[in-house]
Amino acid sequence: MNDDRALVLFSGGQDSTTCLAWALDLFEHVETVGFDYGQRHVVELDCRPNIRAKIEAEFPAWAPALGEDHLIDLKVMGQISDTALTKEIEIEMGENGLPTTFVPGRNLLFLTFAAAIAYRRGIKHIIGGMCETDFSGYPDCRDDTVKAMQVALNLGMDSRFVLHTPLMWIDKSDTWQLASDLGDDALVEIIIEDTHTCYVADRTNRHSWGYGCGTCPACELRRNGHENYRQRRVPLPAPDLV
Ligand code: ZN
Numbered sequence: 001m002n003d004d005r006a007l008v009l010f011s012g013g014q015d016s017t018t019c020l021a022w023a024l025d026l027f028e029h030v031e032t033v034g035f036d037y038g039q040r041h042v043v044e045l046d047c048r049p050n051i052r053a054k055i056e057a058e059f060p061a062w063a064p065a066l067g068e069d070h071l072i073d074l075k076v077m078g079q080i081s082d083t084a085l086t087k088e089i090e091i092e093m094g095e096n097g098l099p100t101t102f103v104p105g106r107n108l109l110f111l112t113f114a115a116a117i118a119y120r121r122g123i124k125h126i127i128g129g130m131c132e133t134d135f136s137g138y139p140d141c142r143d144d145t146v147k148a149m150q151v152a153l154n155l156g157m158d159s160r161f162v163l164h165t166p167l168m169w170i171d172k173s174d175t176w177q178l179a180s181d182l183g184d185d186a187l188v189e190i191i192i193e194d195t196h197t198c199y200v201a202d203r204t205n206r207h208s209w210g211y212g213c214g215t216c217p218a219c220e221l222r223r224n225g226h227e228n229y230r231q232r233r234v235p236l237p238a239p240d241l242v
Contacts, residue, residue, distance in 0.1 A: 001160060004028040006125040007118045009110055010069075011035070012047035014210070014222060015129030015167055017195045018175055020055070021182045022166045023127050024062035031067040031123065033114050037106065038078020041201040045071070051194045058186050068121075072113055077103065091199060091216060099136050099217065101199060107140035108149060115153040115161055124162060131167040131175075134225075136217060143168050172225025173232065180229075197222045 006023045010016045010032035023030045034048050048069070056063045083103045091101055107130060114126050130141040139145060143165070150163040167175055179187045191210070196203065198212030198219050205214060209226035212219040 001124045002029075002122050003124050005121070005123040006030045006127055006164075007114055007121070007123045008032050009034075009114055009126070009128040010048060011129075012044035012051060012195060013129070013197045014179075014191050014195045015131065015175060017051055017191055018179045018182070019127050019129045019166060020051075021062070021179060021187055023125075023164075024055070024059070024065050025182055027125060028065055029067050030065050031070065031117075031121065033070040033072060033117055035072050035074045035110055035113070037074040037103070038081075041196065041199055043201045043203055044196040047194055047196045051190060054190050054194060055187075058190070059183060070117055072117075074109065074113070077106065077109065097137065098139075101136065101217065102138050105140070107138075107145070111146070111149045111153065111163065115157060115159070118161060119157050119159060124160065125164060126161055127164045127166070129167050130165045131170070133167075133169055134171040134221060172221050173228035176225055176229035177232070 004027055006027040006029070008016065008020045008023050008030060010020055011034055020030070020032060032052065034045055036042065036045055052066065052069060056066055081103050083101060091099065093099055107128070111126065111128065118126055128146070130146055132142045135141045146163055146165055150161060153159065153161055166178070170178065176188065179191055193210070195210065197210065199216040200213050202213040203211045205211060207214060207223065209223050212222065214223065
């Protein structure tokens with residue numbers, strides 16, 4: 001197991017693209033894994049190769065570290081989940097206090113499959129964009145869940161994986177800021193133009209923060225985060241000279 005090798009859970013969205021940049025900045029060899037789980041916004045999977053190609057072209061310092069991409073067929077998840085992300089179900093708050101977009105077990109399976117790939121490829125570090133700061137309440141995005149998975153995976157595979165979640169304690173505006181810190185305006189531009197977040201797969205409406213319907217919970221989070229990030233970047237007005 002190699003300490004310089006990392007695997008990023010890379011969906012093609014804003015968060016996982018920022019995680020990919022974070023990993024490329026830190027590790028010598030970074031592979032990516034994506035999952036086709038029957039998501040309605042499967043368009044995000046089409047974004048993945050474009051994002052990788054642009055990062056490779058525009059960031060010569062990171063390009064040599066960018067390794068293989070893995071796309072895993074997990075359509076079986078769509079068969080066993082009745083959720084607004086995998087079926088034509090209204091996005092709303094469920095009786096259990098969780099939005100209907102919650103796909104039970106999704107991150108648990110993603111991490112398990114990622115670890116199985118990492119095991120085979122001698123990769124020690126696994127990076128995911130889970131965040132419990134401004135999340136939708138998904139219990140599998142919580143830090144406790146990820147830490148428990150790290151223990152379970154290491155016990156079950158007799159390994160020493162380290163699970164990293166660089167976005168866990170920051171909000172969406174900080175995630176925009178992190179992208180800017182890592183890759184400046186060039187990376188922010190790739191995130192706006194090439195990543196996909198919208199739950200209903202809208203890529204026809206282009207906003208200042210990227211493509212999307214503008215009203216689903218994922219678009220709202222992304223838009224509000226971008227607004228706050230932009231406001232923070234506006235320099236303070238010069239004090240009045242008397
Ligand atoms: Zn949307």
